[in-house]
Amino acid sequence: MGYSDQKLSEEKVFKDPVHRYVHVRDKVIWDLIGTKEFQRLRRIKQLGTTFLTFHGAEHSRFNHSLGVYEIVRRIVDDVFRDREDWNKELRLLTLCAALLHDLGHGPFSHSFEKVFDFDHEAFTQQIILGDTEVNKVLRRVDPSFPKEVAEIIGKTSEHKLVISLISSQIDADRMDYLQRDAYYTGVSYGHFDMERILRVMRPREDFVVIKKSGMHAVEDYIMSRYQMYWQIYFHPVTRSAEVILTKILHRAKDLYHQSYKFKHEPVHFHSSFNNKMSLGDFLKLDEAIILFYFQMWQEEDDPILSDLCNRFVNRNLFKYVEFDPAKEYKKTAELADLFLQAGIDPDYYLVVDSSSDLPYDFYRPGEEEERLPIYLLMESGEIRELSRESEIVDAISGKRRTDHKLYFPLDLLKDHSANRAVKERICALLEI
Amino acid sequence: MLKDHAKLLQVFLSAGEIIGRKKLQKMIYIAKKLSFPFQERFQFHFYGPYSEELTLRVEELCNMGFLQEEMEQKGGYHQYRYALTPAGREFLAVNKVDMPCLDECFIDMNGQSARFLELVSTVLYFNSLSKEEVAEKVFTLKSKQNYTLEELDEAYQYIEKLKTKTQTKAP
Incomplete structure (x- = not known):
């Protein structure tokens, strides 16, 4: 055998x-x-x-x-x-x-x-x-x-x-x-x-x-x-954690390329930072390793990296407001400018998150040969696409709901020990 | 912020109206393989490279009112046409996109058929294989499309033509 x-x-x-x-x-x-x-x-x-x-x-x-x-x-x-x-x-x-x-x-x-x-x-x-x-x-x-x-x-x-x-x-x-x-x-x-x-x-x-x-x-x-x-x-709190996680990785990568001296050298990240991830390096990465670095980076001198890691490890996440890009896209430029005036880097602390950033897919009837749909086998032996037979499926595979949120660190904006006037202006714009 | 949405809108500013979701998918995939900085991730699906992220982003742009989607009945199936709206133009005026050579490539691709672009994108998907192996893949996986060896040659020539277009004006 x-x-x-x-x-x-x-x-x-x-x-x-x-x-x-x-x-x-x-x-x-x-x-x-x-x-x-x-x-x-x-x-x-x-x-x-x-x-x-x-x-x-x-x-x-x-x-x-x-x-x-x-x-x-x-x-x-x-x-x-x-x-x-x-x-x-x-x-x-x-x-x-x-x-x-x-x-x-x-x-x-x-x-x-x-x-x-x-x-x-x-x-x-x-x-x-x-x-x-x-x-x-x-x-x-x-x-x-x-x-x-x-x-x-x-x-x-x-x-x-x-x-x-x-x-x-x-x-x-x-x-x-x-x-x-x-x-x-x-x-x-x-x-x-x-x-x-x-x-x-x-x-x-x-x-x-x-x-x-x-x-x-x-x-x-x-x-x-x-x-x-x-x-x-697509839970908004989960997305907040994901936003912070992404920003930590961006910050660490940026610092590495600026030759920043890490107190805790990110040896497991070197090949990722250099876009040369080998299979051997990849297999060494797991969540325990990543969380170890996040724990250690809380003690880094770079205030952004340490703050973001602290937020992730201790679950002090960003807050959010609903965001309508069609009506409010001009507001983001104004907000970014105010964030800079308030001493908060908007590249790391002001983030639009869209439903397309997380492509867990809905059912699609496969029009124009995009995706293979679900086919029903009829008693006659004919096959028919699911949404043509099911009103429920037709209803939720029609016009799609999309969603956008604007994430920011509420605690920093409410800390009025510095730049109070600018922060109040930001809060007014965000309607918080 | 919303940079990836702006890049997609720029495609419609360059190419004008695009008819067909499949065509749009293949155009963006080909452009990405030619190193245009689109972030949408593609996987090989039943009908070739496909990006769910791209589909969702287009839906978002329609819901924002920056893209207009029109459905038309074509025999036994629906076909969708996409065009930039005045609000989309206004958004692009504020969120400028700098992608050299985008116009030439997309105008050219928009003049091709969805069927041909499907072949081109499939060839690009298997670009690590030899031409003979690619031919075998195309004739096996796309057997119902009945592509010929001549069309396969045309696809390779077309890829070279597009590469030349991207290189002539590269900074």
């Missing part, structure tokens, strides 16, 4: 609060979970800075990756097994891609990617294809297997049906994170009947379709996505 077919002598199970149990029988999957690159995901939080708003949100990308694997395992072993359009030989490839799909995520990856201009998907590819423990496990299956897995995750494989299980508008990734994020944040919005959705999924040549009888379960899933976006992912 080849390595790809080897089973564990006894099934291993991980107790999981969302799926009850995650089942592992394949030796390859068990070996991948044991690699250091996969174990590293335990040290990366799934929701980044959300724990500062919802204190339960401490779950990791390790939890989520196992959850995605488990959903896909149920689909290929239970729902798709023996179905005409499903190629059983793709089973292991599908499971490996599901397990490893988030492997390249770094600590607070959204902010990191913005500031240092790198892409977690590229690191996922490098980890799978490079000199790593994950690569060694995959190569034992077949020398070409790492490339096949990487192409599924990169969405450039010819096996489009497999891609759509892991990354489409109704995929295992979203079905896991919506339920998991709802569970750990403690909110009641993210719940939907996943078992029902899995039961009505049918494989087609290039994508999955949903039997029309399961439409209401899918509506519930789409509503969950919508509500979770506005209630959790």
Whole structure:
């Protein structure tokens, strides 16, 4: 029996609060979970800075990756097994891609990617294809297997049906994170009947379709996505923490390039600051390392870096007001000028945050071939796009709600020990 | 502040009306690959490089009243047309964008079909591969588009033409 077919002598199970149990029988999957690159995901939080708003949100990308694997395992072993359009030989490839799909995520990856201009998907590819423990496990299956897995995750494989299980508008990734994020944040919005959705999924040549009888379960899933976006992912307090985190990284990078002498030299950041992040350096980064620096940088002489770190570590976040760019964009220039007069650097302390800065996506009907939509399989055998059949989905995938907020440090503006008149003018402009 | 929104508006000031969401997506992706400083991140999707951030930003610009979106029925599907509004022009007058060579590149791209730009963007997405490997990817992943080898050659020539445009006026 080849390595790809080897089973564990006894099934291993991980107790999981969302799926009850995650089942592992394949030796390859068990070996991948044991690699250091996969174990590293335990040290990366799934929701980044959300724990500062919802204190339960401490779950990791390790939890989520196992959850995605488990959903896909149920689909290929239970729902798709023996179905005409499903190629059983793709089973292991599908499971490996599901397990490893988030492997390249770094600590607070959204902010990191913005500031240092790198892409977690590229690191996922490098980890799978490079000199790593994950690569060694995959190569034992077949020398070409790492490339096949990487192409599924990169969405450039010819096996489009497999891609759509892991990354489409109704995929295992979203079905896991919506339920998991709802569970750990403690909110009641993210719940939907996943078992029902899995039961009505049918494989087609290039994508999955949903039997029309399961439409209401899918509506519930789409509503969950919508509500979770506005209630959790785009929560204004979480966004405030994200704004500060981004500004810390910007400040540290700027100081490094100004040859500032750090009391606590940021050795783990050097390659990021120089835009030359190697795979080895990347794998050393995790949230414990980043938070260590933030802790130490509170003692730096640079007042901006120390203040921003203090705010993040001790949760003294920026306050915000609603901002309408169409009517108020001229006001930002005036505010920036007043901030300078007040001795507060607007580059770090006055920030517009827009909904497009956080692209957790809504359902899109895929007009003009932007994205593959969700297709319903009608009783006649015809397939129809979801929003054409569902009034609920049509309503929330029509005109889009967008949002902008203006963030600022209220405590500094209310400190009238210096520049009182200017600060009062700022507060008047902000209507606070 | 709102610099990324201003950069997108500048595209419409340069190119005029852009017809089709797919075309807009591919134009921005190609420009980004030619080193124009657009910040929107793209991933490979079913129909090629696609950016959710770009889609959201365009929706924001429409909601702000800086871009006008018009939907038209085209047989069995909808098509969207985008144009800068007077309010958008006013915003750009206050938030100036300096991107040399933007006009020439975008006017040229806007004259191409969405289908061809999809091919060009796919070629650019796989630019680390050899031409033979790119051809294999295009014919496998885009089999329903029925691209020919001649079109693939045209795409490579077009990329070189755009690169020349960006270099001639580079500071």
